[in-house]
Amino acid sequence: MADSQFSGKLIGVIGDEDTVTGFLLAGVGERTSAGTNFLVVKKETRPAEVLQKFKELTEREDVAIILINQHIANLIRQELAKYTKLVPTVLEIPSKEHPYDPTKDQVLKQVNLLLGGE
Amino acid sequence: MSSSDRIDGVFATRMNQQTYKAKVKGAEKGYELLKKKADALKARFRALLKEIRDAKMALAEEMPAAFLGLASAMYLNEKFRDNVAYEVKDASVRVFASEDNVAGVRLPVFQENFIESQGDRFGLTQGGQTIEQAKKKFQSLILKLVKLASLQTSFVTLDEALKVTNRRVNALEFVVIPRMTATVKYIAKELDEMEREEFFRLKKVVAMSDDGPPPEDVDTKEAETALPGFDESNEDDVIF
Amino acid sequence: MPGKTLLLSQRPGGLATFNIQDGFNEALLRGLQLGFLSDADYRSILQCENLADVKLNLQETDYGAYVGDVAQISPSIVREKALEKLVNEFNLLRANANQPLSQFLEFIRYDYMIDNVMLILKATLNNPNVDVASLIKQTHPLGQFEESVFNSICAFENSPKGYAELYQSVLIDTPIGPYFARFLQEESAKVSQDASYVQNLLEELPTTKLESSLRKLYLEDFLEFCQGLGGDTATIMTDVIKARADATAINITLNSFGTMLNDPNLRESERKPLYPSMGFLYPEGTDKLSQVGDEMELAAVLRTYQVYRGIFDKHQRGDKTIDDAFYEREVQLNEMAWEGQFHYAAYYSYVRLKEQEIRNLVWICECIVQRQKDRASDHFVPVFSREASYRKR
Numbered sequence: 079m080a081d082s083q084f085s086g087k088l089i090g091v092i093g094d095e096d097t098v099t100g101f102l103l104a105g106v107g108e109r110t111s112a113g114t115n116f117l118v119v120k121k122e123t124r125p126a127e128v129l130q131k132f133k134e135l136t137e138r139e140d141v142a143i144i145l146i147n148q149h150i151a152n153l154i155r156q157e158l159a160k161y162t163k164l165v166p167t168v169l170e171i172p173s174k175e176h177p178y179d180p181t182k183d184q185v186l187k188q189v190n191l192l193l194g195g196e
Numbered sequence: 197m198s199s200s201d202r203i204d205g206v207f208a209t210r211m212n213q214q215t216y217k218a219k220v221k222g223a224e225k226g227y228e229l230l231k232k233k234a235d236a237l238k239a240r241f242r243a244l245l246k247e248i249r250d251a252k253m254a255l256a257e258e259m260p261a262a263f264l265g266l267a268s269a270m271y272l273n274e275k276f277r278d279n280v281a282y283e284v285k286d287a288s289v290r291v292f293a294s295e296d297n298v299a300g301v302r303l304p305v306f307q308e309n310f311i312e313s314q315g316d317r318f319g320l321t322q323g324g325q326t327i328e329q330a331k332k333k334f335q336s337l338i339l340k341l342v343k344l345a346s347l348q349t350s351f352v353t354l355d356e357a358l359k360v361t362n363r364r365v366n367a368l369e370f371v372v373i374p375r376m377t378a379t380v381k382y383i384a385k386e387l388d389e390m391e392r393e394e395f396f397r398l399k400k401v402v403a404m405s406d407d408g409p410p411p412e413d414v415d416t417k418e419a420e421t422a423l424p425g426f427d428e429s430n431e432d433d434v435i436f
Numbered sequence: 437m438p439g440k441t442l443l444l445s446q447r448p449g450g451l452a453t454f455n456i457q458d459g460f461n462e463a464l465l466r467g468l469q470l471g472f473l474s475d476a477d478y479r480s481i482l483q484c485e486n487l488a489d490v491k492l493n494l495q496e497t498d499y500g501a502y503v504g505d506v507a508q509i510s511p512s513i514v515r516e517k518a519l520e521k522l523v524n525e526f527n528l529l530r531a532n533a534n535q536p537l538s539q540f541l542e543f544i545r546y547d548y549m550i551d552n553v554m555l556i557l558k559a560t561l562n563n564p565n566v567d568v569a570s571l572i573k574q575t576h577p578l579g580q581f582e583e584s585v586f587n588s589i590c591a592f593e594n595s596p597k598g599y600a601e602l603y604q605s606v607l608i609d610t611p612i613g614p615y616f617a618r619f620l621q622e623e624s625a626k627v628s629q630d631a632s633y634v635q636n637l638l639e640e641l642p643t644t645k646l647e648s649s650l651r652k653l654y655l656e657d658f659l660e661f662c663q664g665l666g667g668d669t670a671t672i673m674t675d676v677i678k679a680r681a682d683a684t685a686i687n688i689t690l691n692s693f694g695t696m697l698n699d700p701n702l703r704e705s706e707r708k709p710l711y712p713s714m715g716f717l718y719p720e721g722t723d724k725l726s727q728v729g730d731e732m733e734l735a736a737v738l739r740t741y742q743v744y745r746g747i748f749d750k751h752q753r754g755d756k757t758i759d760d761a762f763y764e765r766e767v768q769l770n771e772m773a774w775e776g777q778f779h780y781a782a783y784y785s786y787v788r789l790k791e792q793e794i795r796n797l798v799w800i801c802e803c804i805v806q807r808q809k810d811r812a813s814d815h816f817v818p819v820f821s822r823e824a825s826y827r828k829r
Contacts, residue, residue: 271798272759273759278558282559320692321644324687325690326757
């Protein structure tokens with residue numbers, strides 16, 4: 079954790095198998111004795127597990143950005159709406175089997191509201 | 197104008213009048229400056245909104261290509277997915293946070309950093325090059341996502357800053373400045389009132405000295421000399 | 437070693453005696469051959485706009501019974517169901533098989549067992565608190581051990597003692613145990629089963645090396661077994677296995693460009709041992725391969741081998757990736773196994789071709805999901821297609 083000052087912070091990923099594989103392939107994954115910065119959410123994964131990982135990632139000092147699949151974000155929508163910290167930033171991304179739905183994106187909703195039906 | 201609109205406990209003195217006149221001037225200047233800041237933030241904010249929306253839409257378009265690249269890799273080497281998941285050790289993508297400054301508001305900016313590893317490659321016996329392509333696609337996706345993350349934090353920060361600034365502008369425009377002008381007016385009114393009272397008092401004194409038994413010569417002379425002087429005198433010069 | 441020389445009377449391939457032992461299975465297999473998706477099936481699947489349509493189309497084929505009751509269809513579910521079908525068919529064949537066909541079928545499974553053991557080793561070595569249940573789900577169903585074996589592989593302690601136990605009590609008892617034993621023997625002259633020694637080997641050795649060594653030993657063993665069987669089985673399997681070994685050698689060379697393995701000092705010591713010690717290229721071709729440092733040099737080496745020159749040309753022209761070209765070649769070779777009768781190679785081909793069909797299906801489904809159907813032709817190789825490029829002359 080000390081060297082994160084020099085080498086930068088991590089990107090966390092919570093997503094389905096393909097999303098996580100893709101980003102791990104790109105090199106975002108980190109595994110230490112304390113745990114990992116990613117979670118593969120499968121059909122049988124419970125929302126409580128997702129929430130736990132989300133909280134864990136948001137409390138880590140060395141995480142700057144958290145990527146989360148939109149359909150998984152929907153599982154913990156209430157808690158996500160309550161999340162107000164600036165860093166780590168939570169980014170909702172589309173997944174393979176769930177194309178992007180702009181109406182469900184917390185930030186985009188706000189954006190569209192402010193831009194007013196443009 | 198009711199008394200609650202002005203600042204309580206201010207005595208109507210010449211000094212206070214000066215002070216408050218200066219304060220109103222200061223507040224007006226501040227108002228103009230804040231208004232300018234709010235406008236600057238607003239302009240940046242609107243640009244940001246468009247940027248965010250465009251980035252999100254572009255992302256929605258680029259993701260399928262990346263996923264298809266991944267599917268290609270899976271087609272050529274089914275095992276690599278498990279290898280990727282289980283061989284993770286150190287992140288080769290890191291993010292640095294710095295700051296950008298817009299009209300005095302500090303916005304966090306993320307900057308990604310790829311550490312090129314010369315280490316082992318996935319799919320050595322099969323599909324290595326396609327896996328490499330999929331990797332590139334996801335890395336370019338990360339570039340976009342990191343940018344989007346910067347935009348999004350800027351959005352939240354700017355939103356907050358804009359709210360605060362607007363609140364200040366409004367407070368100045370609708371509360372602080374009106375109250376101060378009211379105070380200045382009140383002081384002016386009070387001073388006028390006091391002046392009129394004093395004038396009346398003097399008049400009364402003169403009248404009494406005319407009606408009463410003739411005073412000593414010196415006294416009458418003094419009063420006579422004093423009166424014309426008072427008539428000609430300028431309001432401002434009279435000091436009580 | 438599982439492979440042992442057979443008595444002449446036990447060898448399959450005799451016109452007069454083949455059907456006594458293997459006739460029924462041969463009939464089953466020829467029946468299953470009809471279950472491959474046809475060109476028309478692929479065409480109608482390619483016209484689908486979504487996966488629900490794909491499901492409808494698949495219900496018209498042999499896959500119907502497997503996808504029929506699937507509620508939510510996705511590429512991974514298609515794969516899962518198609519594999520389930522393959523495994524059921526394989527088990528049917530296996531249940532009816534006598535020696536030596538049963539041994540031949542077991543050999544096909546060893547391939548997947550190696551995959552599974554490697555997967556479990558990689559997973560457990562890198563993260564000790566891995567979820568065993570989900571790990572078992574990721575293993576290939578054809579390479580299944582008994583569940584107790586899986587559990588004990590996963591349950592071993594992450595300590596020298598645990599490794600010793602893993603090796604001595606679990607791996608050694610699996611059908612692929614002998615390959616591990618040989619590998620460990622070759623790695624060090626001292627054949628110690630000393631606990632810390634095994635752990636060091638498993639921990640420090642790049643898993644790629646362990647895997648390619650196991651695979652190499654397996655292929656050699658399989659080849660030897662097939663040659664012991666004689667007849668058409670030997671002829672065809674030799675071709676198929678050698679072609680596979682060549683593909684591996686060429687791929688390792690090509691994929692090592694840009695990595696440490698291409699370092700001139702490491703080419704001989706690190707890269708060359710990964711090449712299989714068999715194949716049409718072996719030994720003089722692999723010797724030359726071990727020296728090349730870029731695509732130009734690789735092309736120069738392959739120029740003298742007609743088949744590989746063609747494949748590499750496709751790669752260099754950018755028509756196809758080299759892997760796609762090799763898949764196509766593999767399909768072509770495997771289809772050849774069906775031209776003759778009274779041999780076992782068709783069983784191997786059946787599994788390999790079915791694997792290809794599953795890959796095709798999954799890939800097409802992926803393209804449909806991502807709404808990029810125009811990319812579908814990038815990859816898949818239809819099996820027994822009348823339109824295959826190698827049939828058009």
